[in-house]
Amino acid sequence: MIKLFKVKEKQREIAENANGKAPVKKQSAGELRLHKDISELNLPKTCSISFPNGKDDLMNFEVTIRPDEGYYLGGTFLFSFQVSPIYPHEAPKVKCKTKVYHPNIDLEGNVCLNILREDWKPVLNINTIIYGLFHLFTQPNYEDPLNHDAAAVLRDNPKLFESNVRRAMAGGYVGQTFFTRCM
Amino acid sequence: MADAAPPSKSRDLDKLLLRPGNLVGPSFEPGVQLRDDLQEYAKVLVVGAGGLGCELLKDLALSGFKNLEVIDMDRIEVTNLNRQFLFRLEDVGKPKAEVAAKRVMERVSGVNIVPHFCRIEDKDIEFYSDFNIIALGLDSIEARSYINAVACSFLEYDSDDNPREETMKPMVDGGTEGFKGHARVIVPGVTPCFECTIWLFPPQVKFPLCTLAETPRNAAHCIEYAHLIKWDEVHSGKAFDPDNPDHMKWVYDEAVKRAELFGIQGVTYSLTQGVVKNIIPAIASTNAIISAACALETLKIASGCSKTLSNYLTYNGVEGLHTKVTEFVKDKDCLVCGPGVLVELDTTVTLQKFIDMLEEHPKLLMSKASITYRGKNLYMQAPPVLEEMTRSNLSLPLYDLMDKVPKDILHVTGTINKDNKKSSGLRKLRVIFKGIDGVTDMDMAGGA
Structure with a gap:
């Protein structure tokens, strides 16, 4: 690349011409792929999405799920999504911001959903994750527990589990833990 | 022509740069002019001043490059000293870029190395436009992806969708993990770019959270439990900082307790650091092999004195020794390097x-x-x-x-x-x- 040296001169001229220009914001490949995911979202009526930082920051958003069946009918659950610049090579980080009595979501908002961690694949997308989260509310699963107590109750005494969920969503204590109203 | 050349410090390099050959790059013009131009005009940026970066700086300086710059955001840690040979015990805590630049300049006369102690994202695009070649000694996909996007953003295509050579910003990328490594040449518009072949990187191992919470089976599970679940439980709202030794110690102590509870062996402080910070084991000699390949490719790209690696070398010394060069192909619809x-x-x-x-x-x-x-x-x-x-x-x-x-x-x-x-x-x-x-x-x- 002996031309390099001539190029060098040309580049210097360009750089001089470019002086005083505002730095140009680049979009990472991850942002572009996310843009595609978001523009193709097809959410069920029970799920909605919002962008707290406005229309130009898609990398941080929130999803609200209002289950229309099952134990969690009537509740409103907020999830935060944080997407990395190398998305979809890496799954988004998802946390549940609403304190919930749930076998697969712990009291700190960690979510045990296989496609968020060990089973994430780049062919999956944001829509898949949201459906996965929705599924956790219609089909809570005691076999992959994060909240051990809730899982044991669901397994051994579904009636009690149901009333515990109701109590937590209405705002109140289940055992030693206080839950804020989310209905 | 070689006989006519004045005596030179770069006597051996002159054999490559001053004499014509048959196996050379397409635009090779041997001669004193080439050697001098290389020293005067070729400007190389080394990204990363760690295991690979130290080697790259040394190799490039000894290969006759006179204008080098190095960028790294890290400070020297004690654990770096076994392989990052430009650093001494008394350097611990100092910026890697600054110490590396100083040491190589002390040792190799005539080379000028400008250090940049900052994040790669802190520099604007004009900073990167100034270099002829960018050599990468990095350990993360994010950083490679970022530099790749920057380098490809200079690329222009003509109206027939052919890349314009004068806008190409070549990169040479090295990476190692234990006994394994790769070296590759990326010429945007000609070879695949980093994004064309991002699938080459294996996904990071992530344990299911419920395994961590319920059925830990090994030391890493105990450490990730303390790091991902227990930390939030105890420090509600306070973010975990992997560079804070107190935080790391806390995670280690919790992981030990967890391991005792489940009768699991093998939780150590250094394993805790390794798991939490996703540190990959590094071996000095693998770094040396890979960096040497990268430095030579840099010299070949700049001078044209030989054809370059086309385009991806893998080195595997795990069982016996296997090495292979694969010519990956561009993704013609690549969003980063494609013409659009x-x-x-x-x-x-x-x-x-x-x-x-x-x-x-x-x-x-x-x-x-x-x-x-x-x-x-x-x-x-x-x-x-x-x-x-x-x-x-x-x-x-x-x-x-x-x-x-x-x-x-x-x-x-x-x-x-x-x-x-x-x-x-x-x-x-x-x-x-x-x-x-x-x-x-x-x-x-x-x-x-």
Whole structure:
């Protein structure tokens, strides 16, 4: 690349011409792929999405799920999504911001959903994750527990589990833990 | 010609640079001029001053490069000293870039190395435009992806979609993990770029959270439990800082307790650091092999004295020794290094009209397009909340929405209707506005 040296001169001229220009914001490949995911979202009526930082920051958003069946009918659950610049090579980080009595979501908002961690694949997308989260509310699963107590109750005494969920969503204590109203 | 050359410090290098050959690069012009130009004009940026970076700086300086710069955001830690040979015990805590530059300059006369103690994202694009070649000694996909995007942003294509050689910013990338390593040459527009082949990187191992919470089976499970679950439980709201020794110690102590509870062996402080910070084991000699290959490729690209690696070398010393060169191919639709579809427009075309045109464009045939321009979402078809926020742009001229730039890159996503089949697609467009003076000579990356 002996031309390099001539190029060098040309580049210097360009750089001089470019002086005083505002730095140009680049979009990472991850942002572009996310843009595609978001523009193709097809959410069920029970799920909605919002962008707290406005229309130009898609990398941080929130999803609200209002289950229309099952134990969690009537509740409103907020999830935060944080997407990395190398998305979809890496799954988004998802946390549940609403304190919930749930076998697969712990009291700190960690979510045990296989496609968020060990089973994430780049062919999956944001829509898949949201459906996965929705599924956790219609089909809570005691076999992959994060909240051990809730899982044991669901397994051994579904009636009690149901009333515990109701109590937590209405705002109140289940055992030693206080839950804020989310209905 | 070699006989005519004045005696030189670079006697051995002269054998490569001053004499013609048959196995040389396409534009090789041997001679004193080449050697001197190489020393005077070739400017190389080394990204990373760690295990690979130390080797790269030393190798490049000893290969006759005189103008080097190095960028690294880290400070020296005690654990670096076994392989990052430019650093001494008394350097612990000092910026790697500064110490590495100083040490190589002390040892190799005539070389000038400018250190940059900062994040790669802190430098603007003009900083990177100044270098002829960028050599990467990094340990993360994110950082490689970022530098790749920067280097590819200088690339321009002519109206026939051929890359313009004078806008190419070659990269040489090295990486190691234990006994394994790779070295590759990336010439944007010619070879695949980093993004074309991102699938080469294995996904990071992530344990299921419920395994961590319920059925830990090994030391790493105990450490990740303390790091991902227990930390939040105890320090509600306080973020874990992997560079804070107190935080790391806390995670280690909790992991030990967890391991005792489940009768698991093997939790140590260094394993805790390794798991939490995702540290990959590094071996000095693997770094040396890979960096040496990268430094030689850098010399070959700059001088043309030999053909370059084409384009991906893997080195595997785990069982016996296997090494192989694979010629990966470009993704012609790559969003980062590909030419994109050329679209010429009048400055009066509104965003709505533009979206309609994409449906008819023979190379696109895209309906329901959403448009994004340098991080600004000009129009989003979905979800409704974003559609509403961007709808008012539809009646505005695209030229105005693109800040009256005569030509630039846009990205569109939508439904592609090809051969009666519908598929969703994401495309890069090269938009040129007609009737703006001096367009052809403008720099695409700067977006003048």
